[in-house]
Amino acid sequence: MNLRVKLQPIAHRSYDIAIERGALAAFVKRIKTTSSDLFIITDSNVERLHGRRVHQLLFDAGVESMLLSFPAGEGSKNMRVVNALQTQLLRHGIRRDSLVIALGGGVVGDVAGFVASTILRGVQFIQLPTTLLSQVDSSVGGKVGVDHPLGKNLIGAFHQPAAVFIDPGFLITLPVREFRNGLAEVVKIAAALDRSLFAFLERNAGSLRKNNARLLTEVIKRSVRLKARVVERDEFDKDLRKTLNLGHTFGHALESALNFRIRHGEAVAIGLVAEAAIAVRLGLLLKRDFDRLVNVLKVLGLPTTIPSLTSRKKFFAALYADKKSSGGMVRFVLMSAIGSSMIGVEVPEVLIEEQLGVRLR
Numbered sequence: 001m002n003l004r005v006k007l008q009p010i011a012h013r014s015y016d017i018a019i020e021r022g023a024l025a026a027f028v029k030r031i032k033t034t035s036s037d038l039f040i041i042t043d044s045n046v047e048r049l050h051g052r053r054v055h056q057l058l059f060d061a062g063v064e065s066m067l068l069s070f071p072a073g074e075g076s077k078n079m080r081v082v083n084a085l086q087t088q089l090l091r092h093g094i095r096r097d098s099l100v101i102a103l104g105g106g107v108v109g110d111v112a113g114f115v116a117s118t119i120l121r122g123v124q125f126i127q128l129p130t131t132l133l134s135q136v137d138s139s140v141g142g143k144v145g146v147d148h149p150l151g152k153n154l155i156g157a158f159h160q161p162a163a164v165f166i167d168p169g170f171l172i173t174l175p176v177r178e179f180r181n182g183l184a185e186v187v188k189i190a191a192a193l194d195r196s197l198f199a200f201l202e203r204n205a206g207s208l209r210k211n212n213a214r215l216l217t218e219v220i221k222r223s224v225r226l227k228a229r230v231v232e233r234d235e236f237d238k239d240l241r242k243t244l245n246l247g248h249t250f251g252h253a254l255e256s257a258l259n260f261r262i263r264h265g266e267a268v269a270i271g272l273v274a275e276a277a278i279a280v281r282l283g284l285l286l287k288r289d290f291d292r293l294v295n296v297l298k299v300l301g302l303p304t305t306i307p308s309l310t311s312r313k314k315f316f317a318a319l320y321a322d323k324k325s326s327g328g329m330v331r332f333v334l335m336s337a338i339g340s341s342m343i344g345v346e347v348p349e350v351l352i353e354e355q356l357g358v359r360l361r
């Protein structure tokens with residue numbers, strides 16, 4: 001006997017992304033129209049800086065919500081924190097029609113989204129990103145999850161948000177290091193996919209570094225538009241979406257090898273350079289384009305050289321544990337020009353070794 005499970009067309013999973021100063025007010029307006037119980041998940045920093053304010057804004061609008069928080073930082077992106085949040089949500093009577101709000105950076109989005117994807121087999125969630133990194137990248141696309149001792153982001157799910165509200169106003173309190181952290185993901189998106197965005201970054205890097213509000217909103221819009229188009233065409237990371245892993249194969253291994261002592265975006269910046277150097281060595285990328293990449297990262301205040309304390313053993317263990325490797329061979333996404341990249345390029349280990357040993361110029 002053959003049966004077929006006819007799943008719903010995916011149209012009902014489409015969602016809107018609001019990007020503007022004042023998107024927070026649009027969020028409150030939207031929430032006023034829902035009758036769901038509301039659970040805001042945030043971290044300890046964002047709770048203090050914005051969480052209580054958002055909670056109060058909702059309350060003033062006649063909406064009750066519960067604010068839950070966990071200690072800030074990548075160190076909280078694990079199953080222990082997920083489990084603690086699940087326990088709190090269950091104790092407070094979460095139901096299938098409740099709504100989870102992820103208020104914070106990429107860590108909060110990934111953790112709260114994963115909690116939302118698993119609790120009671122999945123409840124809806126809304127992304128309210130507060131770091132530049134989460135506003136340009138992680139809040140869109142539905143990749144949620146946590147780290148595992150064997151590697152980053154190894155446990156997770158695809159669970160698209162019901163909506164995303166991106167308000168650059170949140171960035172006013174963001175420390176400069178976190179701000180640059182987000183710019184690294186913008187460079188990644190541009191280097192992988194869009195040479196005109198890359199040229200825009202080159203033209204405006206100086207002003208962007210100084211947090212020019214108008215330029216920043218423009219950069220967020222352009223980055224999110226590109227990411228959304230990629231996710232539409234390849235939601236489950238089969239081909240096109242892999243291009244957004246540019247700089248990440250090397251970068252993730254570096255983060256693990258350094259015990260997360262550098263920020264994700266810093267690791268991505270270094271990873272972009274190291275992988276571009278490999279691409280040059282393989283004859284895929286012109287040295288001229290490599291130089292443009294290094295230059296824009298430098299002007300944006302991002303690191304471009306590998307810290308010398310890297311443990312090679314841990315680095316390679318993390319590299320092979322990364323979910324993008326298969327059959328003992330590490331496959332990279334490599335740039336073939338500014339704004340173009342190739343997926344699934346097999347790289348000999350000796351070329352990776354070379355990057356760890358050689359100081360890049």
Ligand SMILES: NC(=O)c1ccc[n+]([C@@H]2O[C@H](COP(=O)([O-])OP(=O)(O)OC[C@H]3O[C@@H](n4cnc5c(N)ncnc54)[C@H](O)[C@@H]3O)[C@@H](O)[C@H]2O)c1
Pocket residue numbers: 043044045046049072073074077104105106107108110130131132133134137138139140141142143144153170171172173174175178181264265
């Ligand atoms: N799911 C995805 O598609 C995706 C994409 C890229 C990155 N990520 C993940 O995102 C994470 C990195 O995100 P992140 O850099 O936003 O880290 P984060 O969430 O840890 O935020 C960085 C720091 O900034 C603080 N912070 C947040 N908003 C603030 C604000 N408005 N003002 C002041 N401080 C604020 C946080 O408390 C934290 O200390 C990594 O775990 C990475 O793997 C996920």
Ligand SMILES: [Zn+2]
Pocket residue numbers: 185248264268
């Ligand atoms: Zn990233």
